[in-house]
Amino acid sequence: MIPLLALLLAADDPAARCVSLARADPAEAERMAERWSLTGGAKAKQCLGLALTEQSRYGEAAAAFEDAARAAEVAKDAMAATYWAEAGNARLAANEPAKARAALDAALAAGTLQGMERGEAHLDRARALVATGDTKGARDDLDAATRDAAADPLAWLLSATLARRMNDLPRARADIAEALKRSADDAQVQLEAGNIAALSGDETGARKAWSAAQRIAPTAPAGVAAAQALAQFNGDHSNEKKP
Incomplete structure (x- = not known):
């Protein structure tokens, strides 16, 4: 719980009030800021x-x-x-x-x-x-x-993604491992882990990561992209010649 003294101090601090109000009622916080801007500066x-x-x-x-x-x-x-x-x-x-x-x-x-x-x-x-x-x-x-x-797992995720795009797969693998340590339940992290694994020739790792991304967020863009990536392993054999 927040100590009573801290609450009282916040009540007298327009900046603290604004932060709280912005989350609870941003339109009212906007009106407060416009009034306050006459004297409140930065x-x-x-x-x-x-x-x-x-x-x-x-x-x-x-x-x-x-x-x-x-x-x-x-x-x-x-x-x-x-x-x-x-x-x-x-x-x-x-x-x-x-x-x-x-x-x-x-x-x-x-x-x-x-x-x-x-x-x-x-x-x-x-x-x-x-x-x-x-x-x-x-x-x-x-x-x-x-x-x-x-x-911040996003720092490692973006670093891994950029390394993959720059064809630096060792760096990509190292950085996505750091992202996974911090946010394995993030579909975007798992999607990128699958992308990097696939480019590294690790089909098992790619399947595992993409499956996780699809499971975590099946309707989000990362989950949909993972499902599409997994489809390549399923293969469409309808046009293959039968023996």
């Missing part, structure tokens, strides 16, 4: 970004986070890097990878992100770089992501 703009994100209005959310980042930079507030990172993530969700990269460049250039937060920014920038065709840059960012955000 934190109020971040609040607006969070409320818009919860409503899946990602382009608008990104703009709000970018406004927060600029306000924080003017105020010499180290939180600017966090706001840029949030903007980059929202730009990715809005399918705007070039703008995402620009925001994430700003987040990482600040030099104030640490640990997991820095790793997640590298991970998001890698996603933006892949989307814009810069696989070499993405490789460098994924190396940083698997170091600083090693607990």
Whole structure:
């Protein structure tokens, strides 16, 4: 349980109230942020970004986070890097990878992100770089992501996927093994494990992983793709000559 003192402190903290409200009632959080923005500076703009994100209005959310980042930079507030990172993530969700990269460049250039937060920014920038065709840059960012955000299975999954696409199967196998350690119940992880096993000539491993992906999420894109991959092993022998 949350201590009573913490609850009382949160009640007096508009930023904490906003985070809670954004999850429970994002439309009301948006209205709160708009009122608060008259006096609240960067934190109020971040609040607006969070409320818009919860409503899946990602382009608008990104703009709000970018406004927060600029306000924080003017105020010499180290939180600017966090706001840029949030903007980059929202730009990715809005399918705007070039703008995402620009925001994430700003987040990482600040030099104030640490640990997991820095790793997640590298991970998001890698996603933006892949989307814009810069696989070499993405490789460098994924190396940083698997170091600083090693607990995140997505970092290992994307690193394995990129390694497979770059025909580096030893790296792909090593990284997908790390993803499986952290999230074996994720259909996307199992699908990629099957893809890598198949390219490595491991039919048994491919069957096992694809079957797991299909079982975990039979109607999701990863499960459907796994089912299609498994179909190649079943074979259609209808056109074969009978003895």
